[in-house]
Amino acid sequence: MKKNSGLFGLFVAIFAIGFGFAYVDSNLISMKTALNLSLGQTVLVINVFIFFMITTLMPLGHLSDRLGNKLFLTFGILGLGIFPLLFALSTNYTWALIFRGLEGVSAACILPTSIAYLTTHFKDFTKSMAYFLFFFVLGLLIGPLLATMAEGYVTWNFGIFFMPVLCLIAFVLTRSLKETKIPGHIDYLGMILSFFATAIACFTILRSLNLETKQIILLSIVALFLFVILLVHEHKHKFCLDPKVLLHPTFIVCALASLILVLLAWIGYFASALYLQNMLLKSPQKLEFFLLCVPLPFILVTIWSAYMDHVKAIGLGGLLLGVGYIIQSFFTLETGNLQIVVSMVLIGGGIGFMLPNLSGLALHSIWNKTKATESSIVLYIQSLSVVIGLTLTGAILRFQGQLQYFRDLAGQKTSKSVGDVIVSFFKTPQKFFSNLEDLTKVFESRVISFLQDEFLEKYRMIMWILVGVVVLIVIMGIFGAKKKKKRK
Incomplete structure (x- = not known):
């Protein structure tokens, strides 16, 4: 029972990520009006979650292996409970952008560690991915559904206040999980290269409709160069x-x-x-x-x-x-x-x-x-x-x-x-x-x-x-x- 409670905690945390992401994206018009955002600022609030999630995904996955998967899972759950709440209470664009980005970082702490724990439990890679996708997509489904049902009755940020509750449940349940880590050196250079290479690549893709062809080519070359250096570095040191x-x-x-x-x-x-x-x-x-x-x-x-x-x-x-x-x-x-x-x-x-x-x-x-x-x-x-x-x-x-x-x-x-x-x-x-x-x-x-x-x-x-x-x-x-x- 204790072992299963940790598993249920992972499911709740994964669900919360999908729910939080989808709920905000389903309330763009209301959020735009409430925070007095321009169209460009609204799009940036959407993109900043994905941007920081993907840029920190591999560095945080590596750190969690070295310092402790449960430790980073806990960090992620706490962040996922706090930062969306602060985002919902934001009164201007700057703070909304910051807290939305930190929510993406929190998600990046949870995602790789949760799959690692699921794979250990099920001892099957396809099953672990299936359960992960089930609860993530369930969150993607419930988020917009709640937003649609609540529209016109409550404020745009109503659903976000469920996030601390979900994360509190996940935090309590995941206490039963055992800490797992793999001793070894922390590859700081690899993490830095991964972050900047991904950041430049994502920025180029997301802004490709607004950038000139020369700028896209230049940024793509820089990102590719950093990825090549990263691969050479990893081949030599094999830290990650x-x-x-x-x-x-x-x-x-x-x-x-x-x-x-x-x-x-x-x-x-x-x-x-x-x-x-x-x-x-x-x-x-x-x-x-x-x-x-x-x-x-x-x-x-x-x-x-x-x-x-x-x-x-x-x-x-x-x-x-x-x-x-x-x-x-x-x-x-x-x-x-x-x-x-x-x-x-x-x-x-x-x-x-x-x-x-x-x-x-x-x-x-x-x-x-x-x-x-x-x-x-x-x-x-x-x-x-x-x-x-x-x-x-x-x-x-x-x-x-x-x-x-x-x-x-x-x-x-x-x-x-x-x-x-x-x-x-x-x-x-x-x-x-x-x-x-x-x-x-x-x-x-x-x-x-x-x-x-x-x-x-x-x-x-x-x-x-x-x-x-x-x-x-x-x-x-x-x-x-x-x-x-x-x-x-």
């Missing part, structure tokens, strides 16, 4: 992880496949949300309902997939995911609700079958004892896809802004043609301004129609590209499963 281990075929293939899959899920989810918002639905409540159709099946099948054969789980997941995107490629303005629900359920279920197995295979291929370092590397690679996804989402939202701009201007569409309005200018010159307004509506309606057609065409193209990517991921996953490293 021998780079030769990272060359194992299973790790390369499965880690890359999991990165692409997370990115695929991110793009597909936001593309679907954008499509539903702009093309089919008028009610925000309906939009929230349809978007729940992705994480729900993911949660339902994730743990089940961990008890399946790798090849079968990856193959079945790829089939569901591919069919889901094929269905979406046939969406039109007349598409019914059933078709939408079926496609999104298939997508969520497909990702749920594939991701735990791909992540488990990648982790299995580089695991050495009970180390948070290896966990941080797998999570690091998957987190990169979230950074890329945030950038692509920004590009998608730019097009959405165009569409919404013309839609707002046009207001109610007119049935008149351009010719009808021009004739009206001659027949009723005294109604000049009224005729001019009609002409404006006609042109704006045509622009909306053009943008909708353009969006549909691009959306269909994106869906078919995603189908091709799914096939590639399945091939990579099956290859990784067949080449699975045999462990003694």
Whole structure:
């Protein structure tokens, strides 16, 4: 019972990370208004959590192995309870940004250590990743759901006040966990190189829409140079992880496949949300309902997939995911609700079958004892896809802004043609301004129609590209499963 209480504490901590991240991102408009933020500042508040989480993930994973996994798990839980609360109480942009960033650092303390403990408990890499993903995505689901239900009744930061309660429960339950550490030197230089290389790479990706090509190339070269120095340093000293281990075929293939899959899920989810918002639905409540159709099946099948054969789980997941995107490629303005629900359920279920197995295979291929370092590397690679996804989402939202701009201007569409309005200018010159307004509506309606057609065409193209990517991921996953490293 005491051993299981520590396990439940890990689940609560993992859930809290997903919940806190998703809840804030679901209240952007209310937060923007309450803190008087510009659009750029609001985006930065979103990105700063991911930025500091991914930049500190590997350094903190290494430190926790050297100084104690339970120690850093405790630091992370305490930080996750305190910093979101301070963020919720912030009255200006600067403090909101600082506390949101520190929340990301706290999450980076918890993530690798929790997977290390889960793997020790289950003695199975796929199962540990499945349970981790189950509770993390459950948090991602409950956060927006609570935000939607509470909207209009309470303040934007209402849900964040649950974070200290969740973290208090996690803190009490995880006291039963045993401290684990691996004696050795602390690789300060490696941690510094990892932090700055990742920071420059993430900054370049997140700001790529606003940077000039020369700046992107220069920053990319600097980041790549730092990563090369890091690998050479690690190869020589082997304080963290021998780079030769990272060359194992299973790790390369499965880690890359999991990165692409997370990115695929991110793009597909936001593309679907954008499509539903702009093309089919008028009610925000309906939009929230349809978007729940992705994480729900993911949660339902994730743990089940961990008890399946790798090849079968990856193959079945790829089939569901591919069919889901094929269905979406046939969406039109007349598409019914059933078709939408079926496609999104298939997508969520497909990702749920594939991701735990791909992540488990990648982790299995580089695991050495009970180390948070290896966990941080797998999570690091998957987190990169979230950074890329945030950038692509920004590009998608730019097009959405165009569409919404013309839609707002046009207001109610007119049935008149351009010719009808021009004739009206001659027949009723005294109604000049009224005729001019009609002409404006006609042109704006045509622009909306053009943008909708353009969006549909691009959306269909994106869906078919995603189908091709799914096939590639399945091939990579099956290859990784067949080449699975045999462990003694």
